[in-house]
Amino acid sequence: MAKNLKWQDEYWLLLMQIYLHKPVGIKPMYSREMVDLSMELHIAPNMLFNKMCQIANHATPRIEYFWELYGNNPRKLNQAVSMLREMWGFNNALEFYEGVETQESFERDFKPISADSVLTPMMLTLILDLYFRLTPITMVEETPEVKELAKMMNIKPQELVEALKTFQHCDPYLNRKEVLTSDLFLACRQIWRRYGNANPEDLASFAEQLKEYFK
Numbered sequence: 001m002a003k004n005l006k007w008q009d010e011y012w013l014l015l016m017q018i019y020l021h022k023p024v025g026i027k028p029m030y031s032r033e034m035v036d037l038s039m040e041l042h043i044a045p046n047m048l049f050n051k052m053c054q055i056a057n058h059a060t061p062r063i064e065y066f067w068e069l070y071g072n073n074p075r076k077l078n079q080a081v082s083m084l085r086e087m088w089g090f091n092n093a094l095e096f097y098e099g100v101e102t103q104e105s106f107e108r109d110f111k112p113i114s115a116d117s118v119l120t121p122m123m124l125t126l127i128l129d130l131y132f133r134l135t136p137i138t139m140v141e142e143t144p145e146v147k148e149l150a151k152m153m154n155i156k157p158q159e160l161v162e163a164l165k166t167f168q169h170c171d172p173y174l175n176r177k178e179v180l181t182s183d184l185f186l187a188c189r190q191i192w193r194r195y196g197n198a199n200p201e202d203l204a205s206f207a208e209q210l211k212e213y214f215k
Helices: 009-020 032-041 045-056 061-070 074-096 121-131 144-153 157-168 183-195 200-214
Strands: none
Touching (some): 009 074, 032 045, 061 074, 121 183, 121 200, 144 200
């Protein structure tokens, strides 16, 4: 997540552009466009979400100014955003991140766990939530919940099942004896350490938020 954030006026324009996308209003924290902007700015989604709430509430005189300038003229806002991105692409990248120390944490959650995998830690979090809703015997491709989640994430059911079975090796109650060293196992073990011993209801709530990314 970003530390010592120096908020720039330009960020408001990028965020307002998303706010004005139809349907106009506050977008879910983990919608794809919010996550994409988070990755671009190196600012965690929850921080951008809080800023978007400020936009919705016209919270400051500066935000009110942007509303007067762009609120009824999305085309003008889109032109301003396009110009900003062109400027950053040419020579302002260092200035753009001045005062921001970045530490990749949330960003890693949305990147593949390895070069040859389509799975990300965020997707594994959703799979772990499903894991707690199934029994080992139902962790197969034919299970409706497996098919549904695989379809939502646009992956093959067998890829999801492979992750479910890998989580079995992280589950102390199953006491699997085989030693795994694959990238998938290492990633699943990290996710298990983060959420495996937490309240399942908290994980389920978080998973519902993450599903917005695929809508």
